[in-house]
Amino acid sequence: MPTYIVAAAAGRLHSDMKRAIASGITKSHSDSTGAQSFFAQVIFQDIADGNHYLGGSPLRSDQIFVHGHIRAGRTLQQKQLLLERIVAVVVDAAKTSSRHVWVYLSDLSPSQMVEFGKVLPEPGSEAQWLQAMSEEERQFLYGLGLEGAKSP
Helix, strand or coil, X not given: CCEEEEEEECCCCCHHHHHHHHHHHHHHHHHHHCCCXXXXXXXXXXXXCCCCEECCEECCCCCEEEEEXXXXXXXHHHHHHHHHHHHHXXXXXXXXXXXXXXXXXXXXXXXXXXXXXXXXXXXXXXXXXXXXXXXXXXXXXXXXXXXXXXXX
């Protein structure tokens, strides 16, 4: 459901930082929205030197960008909490200042998204969505071995 793309200068984030950021974003999303954590994915993009400009000039700071694509229907309070938690996660894991962390959330209509072969539910309807799946499909999701991927 949510997809978070984390972009930073190539080599800026090592594997332990990426693991901590991915885990922290996943937990932040689940805690802020109530969605099970196995829906969240975090994708890292390394930006090669000379491929990032700010104000028309090559970037000369330690910016880390997070762009989250989430289902529409979350409250303003949920989104603000999520933004704050993501900034804190990235600051802690990347050992940087909050001024270097930029986070954007984009709402997408669930009716225009397909994951695991199914059109996504409205926020708050995840349990019914899961129950409408076959036992085999549910076990596949629960078997991903991810934190929070437990049978209801």
